[in-house]
Amino acid sequence: MQFVESTLGDPARLAEVGRYDPRDPALTAELDDIAARTVAWTGRPISLITLLGGEFQYCVGLHGLPSAVRVGDRVVDRFSVPVRWSFCAPMIRNGHSHVVADLRAEPLLGANPFVTALGLRGYAGVPLFSAGGDVIGSHCLLSPEPFTAGIADVLALETGAADALAALGRYRS
Numbered sequence: 256m257q258f259v260e261s262t263l264g265d266p267a268r269l270a271e272v273g274r275y276d277p278r279d280p281a282l283t284a285e286l287d288d289i290a291a292r293t294v295a296w297t298g299r300p301i302s303l304i305t306l307l308g309g310e311f312q313y314c315v316g317l318h319g320l321p322s323a324v325r326v327g328d329r330v331v332d333r334f335s336v337p338v339r340w341s342f343c344a345p346m347i348r349n350g351h352s353h354v355v356a357d358l359r360a361e362p363l364l365g366a367n368p369f370v371t372a373l374g375l376r377g378y379a380g381v382p383l384f385s386a387g388g389d390v391i392g393s394h395c396l397l398s399p400e401p402f403t404a405g406i407a408d409v410l411a412l413e414t415g416a417a418d419a420l421a422a423l424g425r426y427r428s
């Protein structure tokens with residue numbers, strides 16, 4: 256996890272993530288639509304488009320979850336997910352798609368508050384790459400049931416990721 260944390264803190268990567276305003280209502284509306292389309296294409300119940308900062312994951316696109324959820328004694332909104340709770344963070348290190356059929360069965364993820372408090376079980380995600388090649392976030396699917404991502408899931412995620420990057424490019428400062 257230390258390598259992931261050092262990669263998360265890479266100044267060039269963080270500068271790229273900082274070029275976007277994750278709270279821009281027009282951006283989030285466009286990315287919410289892309290996440291909704293991915294849900295429709297795959298039949299999976301939840302889709303996110305994220306930007307991964309050094310401390311927080313920003314769910315700039317969201318479908319299938321409310322904008323804020325109670326996790327234990329704290330409310331976490333879509334812009335304040337602690338990065339240590341992110342299922343997407345391993346992609347920062349390796350730049351590859353990340354699939355976990357059953358989050359509860361993974362030693363490092365089974366105790367994650369989104370697994371224990373919200374009951375999330377299945378995960379599949381693809382990275383979002385900046386023009387400079389840094390992983391700045393992800394496009395993912397989540398489910399309260401375990402699942403094995405099929406080719407249709409991956410194609411929907413990759414198509415959504417390309418659309419998300421195009422949208423992000425229009426809002427880059």
